[in-house]
Amino acid sequence: MTFRFDDRVAIVTGSGSGLGRAHALGLAAAGARVVVNDAGGPDAAQRVEAVVAEIRTGGGEAIGFVADVRSPAEMFAMREAALAAWNRIDILVNNAGMLRDRTFPRLDLDDFRAVLEVHLLGAANATRAVWDVFRERQYGRLVVTTSSSGLYGNFGQTNYAAAKAGLVGFMNVLHHEGARHGIRVNALAPAAATRMTQGLLKDADLALLDPHAVTPGLLFLVGDTAPSRTILSAGAGSFAVVKILETRGIYLPEDQRTPEAIAARLDEIMSLEGARELTGVLPQFEKLLGPAKATDTPLTAE
Numbered sequence: 438m439t440f441r442f443d444d445r446v447a448i449v450t451g452s453g454s455g456l457g458r459a460h461a462l463g464l465a466a467a468g469a470r471v472v473v474n475d476a477g478g479p480d481a482a483q484r485v486e487a488v489v490a491e492i493r494t495g496g497g498e499a500i501g502f503v504a505d506v507r508s509p510a511e512m513f514a515m516r517e518a519a520l521a522a523w524n525r526i527d528i529l530v531n532n533a534g535m536l537r538d539r540t541f542p543r544l545d546l547d548d549f550r551a552v553l554e555v556h557l558l559g560a561a562n563a564t565r566a567v568w569d570v571f572r573e574r575q576y577g578r579l580v581v582t583t584s585s586s587g588l589y590g591n592f593g594q595t596n597y598a599a600a601k602a603g604l605v606g607f608m609n610v611l612h613h614e615g616a617r618h619g620i621r622v623n624a625l626a627p628a629a630a631t632r633m634t635q636g637l638l639k640d641a642d643l644a645l646l647d648p649h650a651v652t653p654g655l656l657f658l659v660g661d662t663a664p665s666r667t668i669l670s671a672g673a674g675s676f677a678v679v680k681i682l683e684t685r686g687i688y689l690p691e692d693q694r695t696p697e698a699i700a701a702r703l704d705e706i707m708s709l710e711g712a713r714e715l716t717g718v719l720p721q722f723e724k725l726l727g728p729a730k731a732t733d734t735p736l737t738a739e
Contacts, residue, residue, distance in 0.1 A: 440657065440660045441467055446523045446525050446527050447464045448563070450475075450506050450531055450532050451477070452471075452532060453474075460655050462488070462491065464659075470497075470498040470499065471497070472499070472515065474503070476503055476504055488501070498523075506560070508562065509565065528579075529563060531564065531580065535555045535556075538597070548596060553596065553603075556597070571615070572615075577620035580658050584597065584601040587600070587604070605668065608623065623664065625651070626668055628670075629646050630646040646673050650672065654676055686706050
């Protein structure tokens with residue numbers, strides 16, 4: 438199977454440098470027409486144009502668009518620029534990001550809000566701009582960029598982790614809403630050496646975390662045969678899938694529903710034997726209601 442994107446149009450936010458640049462170059466090399474977007478600092482226009490020039494030098498097609506993901510109006514303007522250039526949009530990669538790290542007691546809530554606005558609301562703004570285009574075409578590939586900080590936690594990053602975990606919920610719902618319109622929605626959890634990871638790891642480790650090593654995972658997630666509702670972890674040449682599981686748990690009859698009973702049987706509740714991935718709210722409700730409807734005896738492993 439060969440992953441090609443000939444005639445596809447992709448928008449990559451935050452693609453003036455780092456991971457976004459790697460994604461834009463990778464998509465272009467595979468035949469996509471790319472909208473290179475950034476808004477980070479006074480040199481954003483120069484960085485965007487540098488990536489556009491690099492793509493064109495390699496024989497690809499690209500336009501640059503300096504716009505802030507925090508602005509719905511600017512995201513809709515970027516959509517219109519893509520449609521004016523190529524009359525279609527097939528792929529959106531929500532990659533734009535920022536850091537304002539501090540331990541929670543020292544974190545100004547304005548900094549908390551700023552990070553949420555870029556990562557979470559920014560992804561919502563960019564997605565809202567293209568969603569109707571995807572629906573009308575009955576085709577779309579959407580990727581959000583989550584993080585190990587949001588999935589597992591990282592000291593001093595409550596704002597960043599909250600935003601990145603929120604993007605997983607965002608993906609889960611849009612997976613359901615987009616399915617009947619040919620839209621597939623996934624999350625990429627990258628580990629890469631970028632401006633945002635400088636100072637966090639040793640130089641020798643950073644050298645292994647080339648952003649271009651993540652991009653094959655991104656290309657897989659936006660291909661015609663892409664899955665949906667998948668969290669793909671990628672970094673330093675390794676790829677894995679992150680799953681949210683629910684344990685089988687136990688059932689307590691009404692006269693036993695006490696915190697003491699939960700504490701006494703916590704090992705059973707936490708056991709991963711029989712744990713499974715659930716596909717939505719209703720399947721989880723059905724899982725919880727099943728024992729209550731069927732029996733008043735504790736649920737035991739088969």
